[in-house]
Amino acid sequence: MPPEDSPTSSFDPLRPRLLRIAYRMMGSAAEAEDVVQEAYLRWHQTDRASVRDAGAMLVRTVTRLCLDILKSARVRREQYMGTWLPEPIVEPMEGDDLTLTLMMALERLSPLERAAFLLHDVFGMDFDEVARAIDRDPAACRQLASRARGHVREARPRFPVTEDQGRALASAFFTATRSGDLGALQALLAQDVIMYSDGGGKAKAALNPIYGLEKNLRFVTGLLQRSGPNSSRLVYEGKIDGLPGFVTVEADGVWQSTALAIEEGRIVTIYVTRNPDKLRALLRSLHEDTPS
Template identity: 65%
Template structure:
């Protein structure tokens, strides 16, 4: 979030310093400027990502204004975008999200229109494959969240067995700053083992829940763990079972959460 704000600020400075009389299409100028700044940033970010400790997850974003089934900010979509090359991501977002024509995209990316069309097509296939088959209604997601929180914090193995898919995956992002699994965990046995271990280490204490709602398009919650560690947990749900658990503990990704008034719970949206 902070990096996106920095890029927008830099684009504004370039717009402020530009010769306005030479700019025939301000919107094209701004989109081209922002896109090229983003591409430069992505190149350096990928280098940093190679030395990142543990799984890397997108920064948590709260969006309780989304309707059921909307996934513009979904974590699965953002992770799918991370697997794309910078040019594929740019072509896809500019065309499929912002509705820009391929001729303009070609000028922005300094590529031929046909090449940009291929970039967007490859990206689209990857994004479609990553999207959940069936959107989860908000009330159903909240029911699963409540059941998962109760079972995982009380060490209820049977409860977890009823909630977790056999091929469930768990990703914990501590960034090398907070304790977290250094590799993704796959399968019920390993994921349930992690959850049971965390419950035992915390003496089955229930941490304060600061928020329940939508995190990056998925149902989830924010807790204050031992040592005043903020933690966000988002759940991917398919056919009533949890297929993926995304936990962010890296404080560098939770600065905007820490700035909220945590003395009172964040509002929980009505179903």
């Protein structure tokens, strides 16, 4: 057990919060872990006796590290093969209700807007604290958060479903898409449904979003013709980044997560992640939760 005045003993209680901030900023569990580890190394080298508020200092450190990385991440995402989606996670994020849909909305913001919104609206910091974290004055932080809030408000579901309804619809979607029951599938999908599929050039996936009911039905039909019905193995059912969904092993041996945004009892957006690099943290978490 580390001594009470060690960097580890003062850092570890703050680690979960720092990881949540970094993940929401980056959209990547792996990058969030790297950022928090770098913050720990810097904390190790800090004169900790002179720090009045370790939590505030470490949030500031993590936020600035994320902002630095996001500058280059934006360029990398513009060069990404196909659709870029945030890494899916199955562990609940305590203290916020940001779903994968809302994280996609945050992707359209500037890094500073994203930071101001997350720190104030999601993690409950006052604007003086936010200003110190992102090195802007409080009035500018209010404006940044306000602009971000407008984007997030537009992305929130107008008629959300209950958790039980979401689970039932996700289960029905899995059954319909794997059995080839297109009538049942059509009844589940909104007319303007969109499917996003992220393979990152490392697993086969649709390069562009698939818009509309008819195109999505044709896409599923094509998949079934190639793989045959009931060729997926269901590994997990539950929340994926706050949305109802499931994890499967597909006919081609690729692990895949599927998350569904639902409004008024219909699926409006389908998020499919097949890039193996983005599934590592999710699969590690599933294996840890699965009894041996």
